Amino acid sequence: MTLLTVSNLSKRYDSKPVVNNVSFSIDSGKCIALIGPNGAGKTTILRTLAGLLHSTSGSFQLGDMKTTGDIRKYIGYLPQHPVFYSWMTGREFLVYSGELALLSKTDANNRADELLDKVGIFDAKDKRIGKYSGGMKQRLGIAQALIHKPELLLLDEPVSSLDPIGRREILTMMEELKEEMSILFSTHILSDADEVSDELLLLHQGEIVESGSMNTLRQKYQTAKIELEFQSDIGKYKDKIDQLSAITNSYIDRNVLHVTATDILKARQEIFTAASGGYWPLTSFTLNRASLEDMFMKVVNT
Numbered sequence: 434m435t436l437l438t439v440s441n442l443s444k445r446y447d448s449k450p451v452v453n454n455v456s457f458s459i460d461s462g463k464c465i466a467l468i469g470p471n472g473a474g475k476t477t478i479l480r481t482l483a484g485l486l487h488s489t490s491g492s493f494q495l496g497d498m499k500t501t502g503d504i505r506k507y508i509g510y511l512p513q514h515p516v517f518y519s520w521m522t523g524r525e526f527l528v529y530s531g532e533l534a535l536l537s538k539t540d541a542n543n544r545a546d547e548l549l550d551k552v553g554i555f556d557a558k559d560k561r562i563g564k565y566s567g568g569m570k571q572r573l574g575i576a577q578a579l580i581h582k583p584e585l586l587l588l589d590e591p592v593s594s595l596d597p598i599g600r601r602e603i604l605t606m607m608e609e610l611k612e613e614m615s616i617l618f619s620t621h622i623l624s625d626a627d628e629v630s631d632e633l634l635l636l637h638q639g640e641i642v643e644s645g646s647m648n649t650l651r652q653k654y655q656t657a658k659i660e661l662e663f664q665s666d667i668g669k670y671k672d673k674i675d676q677l678s679a680i681t682n683s684y685i686d687r688n689v690l691h692v693t694a695t696d697i698l699k700a701r702q703e704i705f706t707a708a709s710g711g712y713w714p715l716t717s718f719t720l721n722r723a724s725l726e727d728m729f730m731k732v733v734n735t
């Protein structure tokens with residue numbers, strides 16, 4: 434079931450396009466990563482969907498609701514740099530946020546305690562936010578975005594202020610939250626997008642230049658390279674491999690034979706057949722798996 438549909442969304446500042454004719458959709462229970470370099474338009478898209486900016490053109494629809502209705506109760510939003518009342522405690526802020534979201538005082542208190550525990554700062558619930566570290570504030574911001582149990586969670590660089598342990602905890606939590614809601618998050622940390630997202634939206638200069646699941650994109654941009662290691666006589670086997678029909682070229686670097694192929698599946702079969710028939714002392718065979726960084730560079734340089 435489609436939860437969010439974005440159609441031809443554009444945003445300009447003083448005639449300069451920041452987001453240009455962007456269209457995509459998000460299904461219920463999916464985690465979508467909006468990735469791209471700084472200035473690509475990620476934050477503008479999220480702020481527009483959260484209702485904090487008006488688009489220059491285009492539209493979006495949440496479920497059966499048009500954007501003319503108030504959809505804020507269905508959306509949770511964490512900005513890249515959340516701002517808090519420093520004199521409040523973490524718990525006071527969450528209760529306050531819950532009451533603003535029209536929760537009863539009892540429900541707001543119960544939900545605040547639940548979320549403080551979920552994001553790992555329950556022990557600091559009575560500490561003033563002004564004394565929180567950057568990572569603790571980021572966790573509190575995520576809790577605030579979840580206070581009213583939204584159907585769509587928008588996160589702008591959600592782990593940017595966290596240490597490695599905190600980053601791991603938040604990414605794990607995002608995996609768990611997919612059971613309850615859809616997530617659209619922006620990041621320039623490509624490994625995070627690779628790890629938790631079901632689909633990717635690659636943004637460059639305000640436009641979506643590629644989209645799809647990680648597996649689909651890997652198949653599309655898979656580099657046709659193989660790395661081989663031998664017990665001995667690597668040069669001898671290089672000459673034999675160069676004679677195979679699917680091989681275009683090869684070179685040796687640090688006792689590893691790097692092979693480029695026209696057809697990686699055919700090359701794999703030819704190498705295995707030759708190695709088996711000739712009793713080659715092959716100790717390692719590695720297909721070069723395209724990383725998200727590789728794919729993004731290929732897309733933006735096309």
